[in-house]
Amino acid sequence: MASNLKSENDFKGLIDFKSLHEEAKVPQEFIWSSEDLVETSKEELNVPVIDLEAIFNGDDAALAAAAKIVRETCMEHGFFQVTNHGVDQNLIDATYQEFVSLFKLPLDRKLNAMRNPWGYSGAHAARYSASLPWKETFTFQYKHYDQSETQIVDFFTAALGDDHQHAGWVLQKYCEAMKKLTDVILELLAISLDVDRSYYKKFFEDAETMMRCNSYPPCSGIHAGALGTGPHCDPTSVTILFQDQVGGLEAFVDNKWLGIRPQPNNFVINIGDTFKALTNGVYKSCLHRVLANREKDRKTLAFFLCPKGDKIVRAPENILGRQEPTKYPDFTWKQFFEFTQRKHRADPNTLPDFVSWINSNSSF
Numbered sequence: 001m002a003s004n005l006k007s008e009n010d011f012k013g014l015i016d017f018k019s020l021h022e023e024a025k026v027p028q029e030f031i032w033s034s035e036d037l038v039e040t041s042k043e044e045l046n047v048p049v050i051d052l053e054a055i056f057n058g059d060d061a062a063l064a065a066a067a068k069i070v071r072e073t074c075m076e077h078g079f080f081q082v083t084n085h086g087v088d089q090n091l092i093d094a095t096y097q098e099f100v101s102l103f104k105l106p107l108d109r110k111l112n113a114m115r116n117p118w119g120y121s122g123a124h125a126a127r128y129s130a131s132l133p134w135k136e137t138f139t140f141q142y143k144h145y146d147q148s149e150t151q152i153v154d155f156f157t158a159a160l161g162d163d164h165q166h167a168g169w170v171l172q173k174y175c176e177a178m179k180k181l182t183d184v185i186l187e188l189l190a191i192s193l194d195v196d197r198s199y200y201k202k203f204f205e206d207a208e209t210m211m212r213c214n215s216y217p218p219c220s221g222i223h224a225g226a227l228g229t230g231p232h233c234d235p236t237s238v239t240i241l242f243q244d245q246v247g248g249l250e251a252f253v254d255n256k257w258l259g260i261r262p263q264p265n266n267f268v269i270n271i272g273d274t275f276k277a278l279t280n281g282v283y284k285s286c287l288h289r290v291l292a293n294r295e296k297d298r299k300t301l302a303f304f305l306c307p308k309g310d311k312i313v314r315a316p317e318n319i320l321g322r323q324e325p326t327k328y329p330d331f332t333w334k335q336f337f338e339f340t341q342r343k344h345r346a347d348p349n350t351l352p353d354f355v356s357w358i359n360s361n362s363s364f
């Protein structure tokens, strides 16, 4: 690997955020358009908190009340929060610390762990040449139906070496805990939609999920204009986000960018495009973005629930007691994911552009 990465920084994955920060430099490749940088409103998004412990203890009235809140908020913007339910806090802390260490590795070791689309990415600079997100990411798949207890350990040791076997075990346990949490959330979503309460849980029983840690270095650029993550709707189904207390996540609601305040011990849940299609468009897949922070490093753990790749994504016939004509063509998550990786960088318009692409019988 070249000794002086900076001089060979042709933005083909060779991003050295440390030197960019020290030089207080935000290169042109990181500058976003003014429409992407629209000012944040002074207000914050009111993200209702669902106390999962309280509603799943046989109290039907509490469950019905929670389902009503979920229905209203998902029809409006698709963001809600849940209290931690069954996820050991020590496991969350250990997972967070594994990524603190991972992103401190020397750049050449991180670059050696690029397994596009999985593994390490520095600002996605190996994929894009403009509007680069001011972040490093580490992403991998978790196939719940694959009973292999070592699928994540194997990935970590292959990508990062035997000294990351422990990290793999920690992430294996974290993903197993996240999958259990999604089952509870899917039951609540089904009840909120007047669908059989096990419908979505069954649909995702052989889920192929994606786990990503986002690490946002401080951005002290003179003309910052950079974004941690650009405006987008998650193409996935349901996202469970653990965010640290730094903040920066924003949702676009009622034509305003509204901050989503971090709350300790809560997970932020948001509906993605695929689940929007699974509700025949009744629920919103909310546009959101992440601001870079001038002084502080920020990390988030995003668990993206996705169906088994070859499963047909089709909404149940009867939602909220109504039988409406289907608004979406049949598609598979494999098709949609490949569309985001090979054809269309996920943004605010991914789903409608994908539907046009499917309807035109295009191929990659």
Ligand SMILES: C=C1C[C@]23C[C@H]1CC[C@H]2[C@]1(C)CCC[C@@](C)(C(=O)O)[C@H]1[C@@H]3C(=O)O
Pocket (backbone or CB within 6 Å): 124, 133, 210, 229, 230, 231, 232, 233, 234, 235, 236, 304, 337, 340, 341, 345, 346, 347
């Ligand atoms: C299916 C996915 C693609 C992205 C990761 C998951 C869900 C969110 C997507 C993403 C974060 C949306 C913004 C653009 C993106 C390129 C990013 O900034 O990381 C997207 C992810 C990706 O394609 O890697």
Ligand SMILES: O=C(O)CCC(=O)C(=O)O
Pocket (backbone or CB within 6 Å): 212, 214, 229, 234, 241, 243, 248, 249, 288, 289, 290, 300, 302
């Ligand atoms: O890091 C965050 O706060 C959100 C990141 C996000 O939206 C994503 O990875 O899809």
Ligand SMILES: [Fe+2]
Pocket (backbone or CB within 6 Å): 232, 233, 234, 288
């Ligand atoms: Fe997102």
